[in-house]
Amino acid sequence: MRGFFFPRTATGSSSLIPNPPWYYSGDLLTVEYRTDPARVAELLPEPLSLAAEDPGAVALIWADWQSCSGSREELLDPVRSQYREAFVVVRCRFEGRTYSRCVFIWVDKDFAVARGIHQGYPKKLGSMWQTRPHPFAQAAPQIGPGGVFGATLAAGDRRLAEAVLTLRAESATNGFVNGHPMAHHRVYPGIEAGAPDAFAELISSGAAEFSGGQAWRGDVDLKLYESPTEELARLEVHEVIGGYYRQVGVVWNGGTTLARLEEKA
Numbered sequence: 001m002r003g004f005f006f007p008r009t010a011t012g013s014s015s016l017i018p019n020p021p022w023y024y025s026g027d028l029l030t031v032e033y034r035t036d037p038a039r040v041a042e043l044l045p046e047p048l049s050l051a052a053e054d055p056g057a058v059a060l061i062w063a064d065w066q067s068c069s070g071s072r073e074e075l076l077d078p079v080r081s082q083y084r085e086a087f088v089v090v091r092c093r094f095e096g097r098t099y100s101r102c103v104f105i106w107v108d109k110d111f112a113v114a115r116g117i118h119q120g121y122p123k124k125l126g127s128m129w130q131t132r133p134h135p136f137a138q139a140a141p142q143i144g145p146g147g148v149f150g151a152t153l154a155a156g157d158r159r160l161a162e163a164v165l166t167l168r169a170e171s172a173t174n175g176f177v178n179g180h181p182m183a184h185h186r187v188y189p190g191i192e193a194g195a196p197d198a199f200a201e202l203i204s205s206g207a208a209e210f211s212g213g214q215a216w217r218g219d220v221d222l223k224l225y226e227s228p229t230e231e232l233a234r235l236e237v238h239e240v241i242g243g244y245y246r247q248v249g250v251v252w253n254g255g256t257t258l259a260r261l262e263e264k265a
Contacts, residue, residue, distance in 0.1 A: 002015075003015030004017055004018055004019040004020075005017045005114050005118070016110060016111055016114040017111050017114045017115055017118070018069035018071075019069070020252060020253050020254055021069075021070060021208060021251050021252060021253035022067060022068075022069060022115065022251070022252045022253075023067060023068050023069070023070070023072075023249075023250075023251055024065055024066070024067045024248075024249065024250040024251075024252070025065070025066050025067075025247075025248075025249045025250075026063050026064055026065040026066065026067075026247070026248060026250075027063070027064045027130070027132070027133070027245070027246075027247050028061055028062070028063050028174065028244075028245070028246050028247070028248060029061070029062040029063075029130050029149055029151050029163070029165055029243070029244075029245055030059055030060070030061045030062075030174055030175050030178070030243065030244040030245075030246075031059070031060045031061075031163050031165070031220050031222045031240070031242075031243050031244075032057060032058065032059045032060075032175045032176070032177055032240075032241035032242055032243075032244075033057075033058055033060075033222060033237045033238070033239060033240045033241055034054070034056045034057055034058070034237075034238050034239040034241060035056050035058050035235045035236055035237065035238055036056060036236070036238065037050055037055040037056040039056075039234050039235050039236070040055060040056055040058070040090045040103075040235070041055075042234075043090065043101075043103040044090075044092050044101070045185060046261075047094060047202065047259060047261075048092040048093065048094055048099075048101070048183060048202075049092065049093050049094075050092065050093065051090075051091035051092055051093055051098055052093060052098070054091070055091070056238070057090070057091060057176070057177050057241065058088060058089070058090055058177065058235050059088070059089040059090075059175055059177035059178045060086065060087075060088050060161060060163070060222065060232075061086065061087050061088075061089065061178065062084070062085075062086045062128060062130045062151040062153070062163075063084065063085050063086070063087070064084050064130055064132065065082070065083055065084065065085065066078075066081050066082050067081055067083070068081050080111070083107060083108055083109040083111075083112050084107070084108050084128040084129070084130070085105060085106060085107040085108070085112060085123075085128060086105070086106050086126065086128045086151075086153040086161070087102050087104065087105035087106070087121070088102065088103050088104040088105065088232060088235065089101065089102050089103070089177050089178045090103055090177065091177055091180065092183060094183055094202070094258060094259075095258075098180050099180050099181055099182065099183035099204065100177065100178050100179065100180040100181070100182050100183070101182060101183050101184065102121050102122065102182065102184065103122070104122065104124075104230070104231070104232055105121050105122060105123050105124070106123070106124050106125065106126025106127075106128060106153060106155050106160075107123050107124075107125065107126065107128075108125065108126065108127060108128060113125065117186075118186075119182075119184065119205060119252070119255070120182075120184025120185055120186045120203055120205075120255075121184065124155060125155065126153060126154060126155035126160075127152075127153070127154040127155065128151075128152070128153050128154075129151065129152050130149065130150065130151040130152075131148070131149040131150045131151070133147065133149075141167075143167070143213075143214075143216060143245060143247070144167060144216070145167060145168060145169065146166070146167065147166070147167040147216075147218075147245075148164065148165070148166050148167075149164070149165045149166075149167075149245060150162070150163070150164050150165075151163045151164075151165075153232075155227070155229070155230055156227060156228075156229050156230070158225070158227045158228075158229075158230075159225050160224065160225055160227055160230055160232050160233070161222070161223065161224050161225065161232060162222075162223050163220055163221065163222045163223075163243070164220065164221045165218050165219070165220045165243040165244075165245060166218045166219045166220070166243075167216045167217070167218040167245060168216075168217060168218040168219060169216070169217055169218075170214055170215070170216060170217075171215040171216055171217035171244060172215070173215060173244075174212070174215045174244045174246045174248075175241075175242065175244050181204045181205065181206040182204060182205050182206060182255075183202060183203075183204055183258065184202070184203055184204075184205070185200065185201070185202055185203075185261070186199070186200070186201050186203055187199070187200045188200070196262070197261075197262060198262070199262060200260075200261040200262050201257050201258075201259065201260050201261055201262075202257070202258040202259040202261060203255045203256060203257055203258060204255055204256050204258050205252070205254065205255025205256070206255075207250045207251060207252060208251045208252060208253040208254075209249075209250070209251035210248065210249070210250055210251075211248065211249040211250075212246055212247070212248045212249070213246060213247040213248070214246070215244055215245070215246040216244065216245045216246065217242055217243065217244055218242075218243050218244075218245070219243065220240060220242065220243025222237055222240060222243075224236065224237060
């Protein structure tokens, strides 16, 4: 049986996702803000703890992606390569080192959900939209001073977040919250009723390769909304740190196991 992921078949052509490495090109709209560190701590299972500095810092990131495998065949069948996501990142510590951690994430394609299962991202289906730049300004903002970008996030028929970013100046970074290797849990519940997790591990991963255009910083307005099935609004906005826009290219090609956790389940 062939295929990196299910369904595995004799040919492997039905697999939901191809073998890594995976290649990404995309536009990122990032909003960083501070919330109550206790709300961040709620989302950090053992053996993780709050970051030593600025423990309440949060990044809410919208991403408009085009992705593919090494064959690049998906680029000629765009439904297999294009997708959007919005994800929430905090920082944490493990064994004295600071990591970034995605605590919520929504995507709009099944292959993106499957990649999240493998990478430890807690992906759910949602609806994400963001303003696209274009060299011709008739119906698009420019990536430069005065460019205005909007972004929205919804899931389960309810709006969860919206942001408006007005670019002001070039920036040395695209923010700091999502600037570390990721620390994620990969968990598979036991099949028997009441059984502990059959598989649980803490893993770390990051970009095998990264390219980035000029980052821009600007003024941003962010609103979060309540939902009966989502908890993003618990990370309420106490202070906006800044908004950023950047175009990036990323290669992902696996991660590293930090700790096996089944015995603690």
